[in-house]
Amino acid sequence: MGNNSFLLYRKQNTWLEQWDPRMKITVSLIFAASLLLNHNLLLKTAQIVLLIILWWIAKLSWRALVFTLLSLTIFFISTMIYQSILITNPGDSMIHLGFLTYSLQGAINGILMCEQIAGIVLLLSLLVRTTSPIILAEGLEMILKPFKKLRIPVHEAVMMFTIALRFLPILIEEIDKIRKAQMARGGGFHRKGISSRFRGIFPMLMPLFVLSILRAKELAVAMESRCYQGDEGRTPIRLYRLHPRDYSILAFSVFNLLLIFIV
Amino acid sequence: MQIQLNNVSFTYEKKKRKTTSFLAPPVLNQLHITIKSGEMLAIAGKSGSGKSTFLQLLKGFLAPTTGNVLLDDIDPNSSRKPELFDQVGYIFQYPEHQLFSTTVFDDIAFGLQSAKLPKEIKEQKVRKAMEVVQLDYEEFKDRSPFELSGGEKRRVAIAGVVVLEPKLLILDEPTAGLDLPSRTALFQLLHQMNEEQGLTIIWVSHQLDEIVNHASRLLALKNGIFIADGSPVTTLSDPELLESFGWEEPSALVVSRMLRQFGITSSNGKLSPEEAADAISLILNQQQILVK
Amino acid sequence: MIEIQNASFSYTEWEDEEDTQYTSRVLHQITSSIKPNEFVALLGRNGSGKSSLTRLLNGIELPSEGSVQVEGRFTHVSQSIPLIRRAVQIVFQNPENQQVGMTVGEDIAFGLSNIGYPQHQIQERIAWAIDLVGLDADEDRPVTHLSGGEQQKLALASVLALSPRYLILDEATSMLDPVARKQFVRTLHEARKRQPFALIYITHHLEEVLEADRWILFRNGHLYLDGSPDQFLTNEALLSECGLELPYYHALALSLQGKGIPVSTSLGIEELRELLCRFN
Amino acid sequence: MKPSIWKWSTRTVVTIGIGAALYGATSWIGIPIAPDTQLRPAIALLAIFGALFGPVVGFIAGFIGHVINDFIQSGTVWWGWALGSGITAAFMGLIYLSKDFNPKDGVIKKKHLISFIIYGVVGIFVSLAFSGLFDIYAMGEPNNKIVIQVISAGLVNLAVFLILGVPAVWAYAKRNRNNANLTVER
């Protein structure tokens, strides 16, 4: 572990990164909707291919792609098994795959279902891997602005999200730090064996919790003493402007959605 | 305990398959150094020059990117004996990094747990450790270590390590935030442990006069290498070295050198203000020309 | 003007029942004031209450008795808190607790954004602040990758960017190397010349505050003494009571004077050489 | 005094944020006890958070923490399970609403512990049932597999809650009782 390597986003300034975050989120939603509504095998496959092309354009590592998809294998397999048992219309031609038996419709349904899961997962991955979490949060806040009128604490929610993102790596490091601090005093029980690892957890958990509560207190003080008072009178850190590029992407994704109803 | 570094380099960037990683210079660059048992070693250098990184290598918190670290001729990293690092006591740059228990007593006594000492002895040891860092036992033992002033936290952190009686003691800027009496007491303690138990002590400091007063050897770190290594008095009166860091020569050294030039003193070390004053008044009185 | 009147303070986490009183009182009836553009040093032993006092000055904590006023506004009036915070900024003893952003740039921008700083100038201001403190890191550097001293520089930068009228530095330079510290003190004075602000400086090293207008000595939560540096520099016993060490030359001068050798209190290397030449 | 559960001060916002991060971070620690099942101490944190800060803070912290952890570990969010984490914490947080329960001042009684355990047990199974149903309906997962998953995960979570969570809240309260006694003058 160590460092921030587990934050998925890494600055690369690719084409995808330059999209406006608001548009990116909107487009992702539209695209997700079209993935869900689409029941055409060809079209859905095309959408997946499109996502993979975008992955390539964003210069993301292929290993991450494979890893993401592999993490879904259980779902793929269970879905396929499920489809084989469930949908058997008498009279359909049957396909035999190993010990599984499919009707044509069942097989297509299974594949569609798998593609749907894979598509949504890829889409989300793309979004978080090409957008800095802070920018994502700011984009979200701007999109949700109308809800502020309904007295829904949009700003606060986004702030919580941002803080959580910022502190996650720090707390993971903190676990490491507590381990080091206990090591600095000669405590060495985090090294070998499952049972000693389990015993090591309680002495880690309590300090971690106490430290975090303390951290929260200090951070609140620091924020307030730097003039933080909710979203009143705040200027956004960055200027967001929608470019023709962003509109054309929007147009494309709407077109993509409409295509489903046409075909 | 003797420590040896062979050709040690360290960089925070992990090796990647792509090329970018080697553009940044390593934080530490091919260090070759031996620290003998019983030394009082001070380390100085600019902020961000890699002092803390160096210390973490010695404690095994970080493993060198290349080269190896030997503790008493054994490399704990490659020979898979990380427990050897347990003989090293380490005090972090920020005391907050060191404290984790709910009371000061528990925090200081943490390291004694594994030794399974009887309660009275444990208490006695904690009491003694708190004494040397000038914390009142009754007043502080039940307080939370996080609800203390900056200097008090620092003292608890030091006590928690000193109580273990390590063979090598590493302190990362231990005097930052301490007031004069605790600084004095800390160094008294360090000298005492150094002399009586032959403890090796390594500490980082930005206070040059502190180094002159207490170190037996000084390592000056710059651009990943130790550009000076030697007795603090000679090192810190070397104009070239001072120039390269932008440091000012400690006043004690300037005055002592001047007194030497005038033949007032023959010691070639450093003089405290009182000693200097004594020497000056002695010589002036001798010459019987003291004008009133 | 900051006016502290008869302020006492204790860290009360649990203040429910009315008849409970806490012994952990850390400040006892402090009365003092800090004028605009003044340079004041707060000195005293560990745990004497210096940091606690600073927390009262911008309303992070409220005095349990007495009051604190900043530019005529009481800190216990919650409507005036935003204005008070605009005026008084603190660099805390542990810079880690102060970092809000994920990267250097975001951290500096956080305060600017809160005060409604014009959007198109924020980037410029960030660069300005980084440059001012001599931080050797670009703005995309994650804050977790900074060394101890670099974190202190960042803390200073993000507070200076807000151009406070009262700046409190709580041992803010304790982990800087001598050069960086000197350079920093120089920039502070430069900045104060261009756009004056009051400086409240906490330290354990007298060399850093020889130029201060006023020294305030703390002892066990009491404001012990308040006066000009010259007043204290001749009183070694008093200073060591407050855990302070005279700078080398001052100690030498005092010793020499004690032995009846006529030297000035502001003895320097030149004067010493002259003295020795005269008799040699 | 306990602050109201709907108060959104900077302090609350920050606490939720850090709580979520903490839940996410501890979700990284897992001790495998059987293939496909891990003992995750994180559930104990939900218990502490709920008990100390109430159901609302607990719910949001659990939910956000789970979402972020999912993001980071696989880039995908299992919304059903994330909501489930929130629901668990919310149930455990119900104890916060009982009038004389106040672990920050060291006030915790036997009857509190009992209701805390009941809330926790109910919470764990309600949330798992919810997550399971969510998966079945929203993701089209086969249901017999889910049932097994729900039961085994429930038992594991229950064990962690009882072994780590409950004692942690107890220990926290006890520690504060000691402190409070020490600092009170008369």
Ligand SMILES: Nc1ncnc2c1ncn2[C@@H]1O[C@H](COP(=O)(O)OP(=O)(O)OP(=O)(O)O)[C@@H](O)[C@H]1O
């Ligand atoms: N976790 C980290 N990841 C990446 N870079 C780091 C990390 N920690 C420190 N650095 C960088 O490595 C360099 C050396 O840091 P180190 O903490 O060793 O400095 P230092 O000499 O102790 O400085 P100081 O006196 O300010 O504490 C610095 O440039 C710092 O920015």
Ligand SMILES: Nc1ncnc2c1ncn2[C@@H]1O[C@H](COP(=O)(O)OP(=O)(O)OP(=O)(O)O)[C@@H](O)[C@H]1O
């Ligand atoms: N959060 C806290 N809760 C309870 N007591 C505290 C807390 N912080 C500090 N104290 C106590 O208040 C007293 C004054 O602390 P303060 O931090 O003001 O000292 P200081 O003068 O800044 O010391 P230092 O030079 O060590 O930083 C100390 O006795 C300390 O133990």
Ligand SMILES: [Mg+2]
């Ligand atoms: Mg360091």
Ligand SMILES: [Mg+2]
């Ligand atoms: Mg302080």
